[in-house]
Amino acid sequence: MAGSTHASPIADVVVPLEGRPRHISPGYEVWRKFRRHRMAVASIGVLTLLTAAVLFGPLIWRIPINEIDFTARLAHPSWDHPFGTDDLGQDLLARMLYGGRISLAVGFAAMAVAIIVGVLIGAISGISRGSVDAALMWITDLFLALPQLPLLLLVIYLFRDFLKNWVGPEGGVFILIVLVIGAFRWMPVARLVRAQFLSLREKEFVEAARALGATTPRLVIRHILPNSLGPVIVAGTIDVAAAIIAESTLSFLGLGFPPDIPTWGRLLFDAKDYLDIAPHWALFAGAAIFLTVLTINFIGDGLRDALDPRRVM
């Protein structure tokens, strides 16, 4: 086993081999370790369920998201409206399903942007020495020091109309939010990756590969990068949760999606004044955000344990 210490080197010899040796692939090894983290496994189940619901739910639950029905205002959950209705009589289940698509898509897409940019910058800076490394780290520090909100306002004012004409109001805002959130969250990833690179490139297996004549790109892609991905995946899972919350913040400021697009953040914002009259309105949206963020964090936890080669289980 990976880290177990034998009493003496010859102990290996006396172990009797039963049939052919069991081959354990690294992927299976990770899964085996991940499986031990019960909450992480349960979280995968819940997250899959949530994702499936928002992807396929609207195909089954066919009430339009903006059907106004004043006779059913603030209705409590019932068979007609399993999640109840809001104060215009709009069906909350339909709105939750539609909004979940956007909230989850924003979360995952923003994570992808943050990780891609972060890994790229971290890797370049970690493998190259001297001025390139210094310059890239200056840029990272610069981004960390930027005031986010004023810059966000500026970016949205500058590019909103252009993107709207290009891909429509919803698509434009989607691209903008994903890019903006991604652009503000890659710095921790870049630093993590750079730190990993700095330590890994001095390791013996890298030196061995270099001695065998591997080029720098091959060293990076085949040898160093796969070994440094553990912390990156963990950082990524946290980014998903952060992006969902950031989208809610933007909607709150009126900079997000148009006000009639019911993202989860928006639903919560609309419902907050009605907490004592119609608690169901806020509860379902709040629970959905809570569950998503919690499950993703658990999965991140499980992955960190599973991907850490020094950890013995």
Next chain:
Amino acid sequence: MQERELRDLIADVKTGRMSRRSFVQQMIAVGLTAPMAGMMLAQSGVAMAQTAIPYKPTKAGGGGLLKILYWQAVTLLNPHFAVGTKDQDGARVFYEPLAGWDQEGNLVPVLAAEIPSKENNGLTEDGLSVVWKLKKGVKWHDGMPFTADDVVFNWEYARNPETAAVSIASYKDAKVDKIDDFTVRVTFSKPTPFWADAFVGTYGMIIPKHLFADYIGGKSRDAPANLKPVGTGPYVFVDFKPGDIVRGKLNPNYHMPNRPYFDTIEIKGGGDAVSAARAVLQTGEYDYAWNMQVEDEILTKLEGAGKGKVSIVETGNIEFIMLNSTDPAAEVDGERASVKTKHPLFSDPAVRQAINLLIDRASIEKFIYGRTASATANFLNAPAKVRSTNTKFEFNIEKANAILEAAGWKKGGDGIRAKDGKPLRFVYQTSINAPRQKTQAIIKQACQKAGIDVELKSVVASVFFSSDAANPDTYTHFYCDAQMYNTTMTQPDPGFFMNQYLSWRAANKENKWQGRNVSRWQNKEYDEIYKQAEQELDAVKRAAMFIKLNDLVVTDNYIQPLLRRPKVSAVAGNLTVPLSGWDNDLWQIANWYRET
């Protein structure tokens, strides 16, 4: 409503067949203000009523602390710089005008000894001057006497363009002379039918000459008293943190007997409308909260706690939708929405008419605003004597569909109507405020059913209502197809209110989008009638002209009124608060008291 009908109504009030109150209400219904109605009655020989303001305490003080909550905090305390009502109210605790406007359009004297009239020789036949007699024995908080010099100084101070006072419009066309220590004469350059503007109400508060005389003009913003007011009001200044809190304590030398009732006063700022409502109605932490822009459903629920009640006072404020008459997409001479362009969709009257039919005003009133607004489609065409038929409006999707169909807008494959390759699709913006977003949703859905695609946009209120010339999202830029907001009558005279549709007042790049005509609506007839109304001395004839102006605006369907919005405040159960829709919330702060 014609001049003759107005005269009939006034005759009814004279003979007592109609009450003063119902006359005022009818005038509000046709888009005029209570102060203007009061002026019409006064000119026609119906005396202003002596307003009885209820007040029971028999001695000053003993009321403890009065806690007032403003969810937009007071930022300065000089009434001549007070842009928003929050700042005006903050100043009103310490400063007072010569007179204020009550709910029925009566002038109520404060620092004036009496209200000018023809009987007391305060007014002249030619409408060129007013003589104000001042109350004697009034002292500033620092002990100096209040005299005519102070009043004259306020005119000099505010009319100086370098002082940059927001009250400049009330003072720049007048001339003020001191007759004796307690009498001033205001002389106008041309006959002025609405004489009670300078020194009255919101922009009429008087600041002391001895503290501001050195700070007239360019240095105006450096005056220490801008943040440490010394006034004549019922409370003496204690402490002020801009954007947070104003504190005052009882003025022992106040010029009205047995007032004020409270020993100390505190105006706390911050939070939002709903939490302010909660603090007064549900938890009882505060005694009064201003401007309750909250769904009625929530207010009713909070009132159920029994700690306080919602007070609703009629005003001239109207929530309305404005359709752009220019094209916000085309850029001409470096600006969008230039008056040289025409809107591609709304230039067709059929589209405007259809949109008018697609606004479900009844539901918006009933399900969103409740008691805090009343639906109005047409504040005009009012049949003379019955108010109820006035609020008649139509919501009819079939009719809208038929109108669009007849005008050649045919439905395409995606269900959106189009004509000459132009789809019926527009952007509709407003500020972020929950009732407004719901109104947007209701209108969008109705439009969808008629084959019109509406894209909703909401902008943070502090941006939307800012006067930032560089920000394209402000309501005055109007770089959008349609927008909705609440137009307030900041002045009691509708003359100022109605100049927002004059051709030459169009907001544009040249005037940094400060022009009052935001819709860029152009109408020669309107301009002509307005010019006549400016010169008209007869209050009744003038009122008839204003009604005609209103008529022109609304029937063209570029401007679509939705709701009349009264002044809504939350008041603690045991507090007596005389409010007026035509003056500041705190206009009678001296007369507030608590029932024990």
